[in-house]
Amino acid sequence: SKVGAPIALPPKYQKYEEVVTKFCQDGVCRPNIALTAEQVEMCREAVSNYYNRVKYTIQTLQLNDKLEQQGFAEFKLRCAGRYDMQVPELETEAFKFLREDAPWLESVHAILGEDCKLTVIGCMLSQPGSQTQQWHSDGDHLSEHEHLPPYAVNIFVPLVDMNSALGPTEFVPTTHLLFNYEPITSITPITICTPAGECLFFDYRIKHRGLGNRGHYARPMLYITYGTKAWADKANFSKKRYAKLPPLLNQRPPRSQLPVDREDRMKLLEATTSPDKKGGKKRTMKADGEEGEKPQEESKDGDSQKAAEKPQEEGNEGDKAAAPPKDSQRSAKRQAKSTVTKMKSEPNNA
Numbered sequence: 147s148k149v150g151a152p153i154a155l156p157p158k159y160q161k162y163e164e165v166v167t168k169f170c171q172d173g174v175c176r177p178n179i180a181l182t183a184e185q186v187e188m189c190r191e192a193v194s195n196y197y198n199r200v201k202y203t204i205q206t207l208q209l210n211d212k213l214e215q216q217g218f219a220e221f222k223l224r225c226a227g228r229y230d231m232q233v234p235e236l237e238t239e240a241f242k243f244l245r246e247d248a249p250w251l252e253s254v255h256a257i258l259g260e261d262c263k264l265t266v267i268g269c270m271l272s273q274p275g276s277q278t279q280q281w282h283s284d285g286d287h288l289s290e291h292e293h294l295p296p297y298a299v300n301i302f303v304p305l306v307d308m309n310s311a312l313g314p315t316e317f318v319p320t321t322h323l324l325f326n327y328e329p330i331t332s333i334t335p336i337t338i339c340t341p342a343g344e345c346l347f348f349d350y351r352i353k354h355r356g357l358g359n360r361g362h363y364a365r366p367m368l369y370i371t372y373g374t375k376a377w378a379d380k381a382n383f384s385k386k387r388y389a390k391l392p393p394l395l396n397q398r399p400p401r402s403q404l405p406v407d408r409e410d411r412m413k414l415l416e417a418t419t420s421p422d423k424k425g426g427k428k429r430t431m432k433a434d435g436e437e438g439e440k441p442q443e444e445s446k447d448g449d450s451q452k453a454a455e456k457p458q459e460e461g462n463e464g465d466k467a468a469a470p471p472k473d474s475q476r477s478a479k480r481q482a483k484s485t486v487t488k489m490k491s492e493p494n495n496a
Contacts, residue, residue, distance in 0.1 A: 159256035165347070166256050170296070173322030173352035174338070179250045181303060181343035185243050190305040192235040193269045193366050200231070202397040209392070218391040227276025228356065232268045236368075244370060250345055254299055254372050257347075261375045265298075269305075270356070272313050272365040278358040281318070285350040285379065293324035297377045298350035303368040308339035313359040315346075315367075322349035 155163055168175035181189070200221050204213055213223055222230040236244060243249075244267055254262060288294055308314050314337040320326050321333065337357070338346055348354065350371075359365050373379065 155256055162253045162256040165253050169257055169347055169349065172319040174317045174319060174346065174348040176338055176340065176346055177250065177253055179253065179345055181243065186305055186343040189368060190366060192233055193271065193305065196231065196233045196235065197271065199394045199397060203392065203395045206395055207392060212389055217388050219388040220391045222388065225277050225279055227273040227359065229271045230268060231271065236267050250301060257296060257299055258372055258374055262372050263375060265371045265373045265379060267370050270367045270369060272356060272359045274359050274362055274364065276313060276359045279355040281353050281355050283351050283353055287324050287351060296349050298371060298373040300348050300350060301370040302346045304340060304342055305366040305368065307342050310339065311361040312365040313357040314339050315354055315356050317348060318353040321353040322351040
């Protein structure tokens with residue numbers, strides 16, 4: 147068949163012919179499929195809460211060097227200011243609209259076939275000041291001699307309204323094609339800025355990069371990857387490459403949010419503990435800001451997990467929740483509930 151030619155569709159999927167044709171020819175398309183505003187809010191809150199707990203745990207246990215040098219299976223620093231995370235809450239029943247009830251599922255079946263599988267759900271979070279990535283593709287061709295049909299589809303779903311300042315993903319159309327993989331002639335890159343919740347499809351093989359975030363708040367982007375039955379991504383998500391994330395600590399609230407009554411304050415602070423560990427003791431925060439009994443110094447892999455001498459009273463400024471400005475939101479209701487987290491400062495990247 148002709149290189150880049152659309153896939154022959156069964157009758158039930160012919161309504162997606164335009165999407166499939168665009169996807170096969172250009173390697174990227176906008177299928178006009180979106181989550182609801184309420185679903186976007188749920189995802190945004192789950193991402194924000196998980197990020198804050200992980201960052202608090204890493205800072206408290208002094209694991210920043212391990213994050214930067216190796217990364218954790220569930221939480222990686224892809225480049226300066228750009229975090230890649232797998233959020234456990236997104237795997238729960240409440241978020242089945244990202245899995246078996248996903249609005250894009252039929253169109254993915256039209257591209258990959260009904261026996262395709264969901265391989266990963268994650269979030270790429272780009273902070274203000276993040277760097278522009280190098281050009282890359284998420285996967286190579288499976289044949290060096292002929293262009294084969296797509297074996298994987300990546301779906302990007304922004305959790306804020308996208309604009310050029312927030313650092314959208316830049317694509318080079320047609321570079322998913324085997325004989326155009328390393329183009330000699332210049333092809334003009336494109337960016338597609340969609341409202342919060344509206345998805346983009348792209349071929350795993352297309353050249354792309356995440357642009358730097360020049361805005362004033364974080365850009366969380368869900369990614370959902372589907373692959374054919376026989377395919378598995380052993381490079382981007384190999385657990386052997388990364389460290390295991392330690393049990394997460396509960397974040398201590400700032401002093402300004404503590405109850406005035408001392409007894410109530412003590413109860414709240416004592417609830418801020420790490421999970422039980424074999425042979426270790428719980429770590430508690432006292433009312434005066436000093437630590438209680440500390441957990442064991444060494445984790446399974448021998449890395450020191452010594453707690454900081456004094457916990458932060460008000461939290462790191464770069465880790466506080468920061469909602470996008472009102473005029474960037476599609477509805478006042480969504481803006482009122484928004485909890486997008488503003489965060490500081492390898493390849494499945496947005």
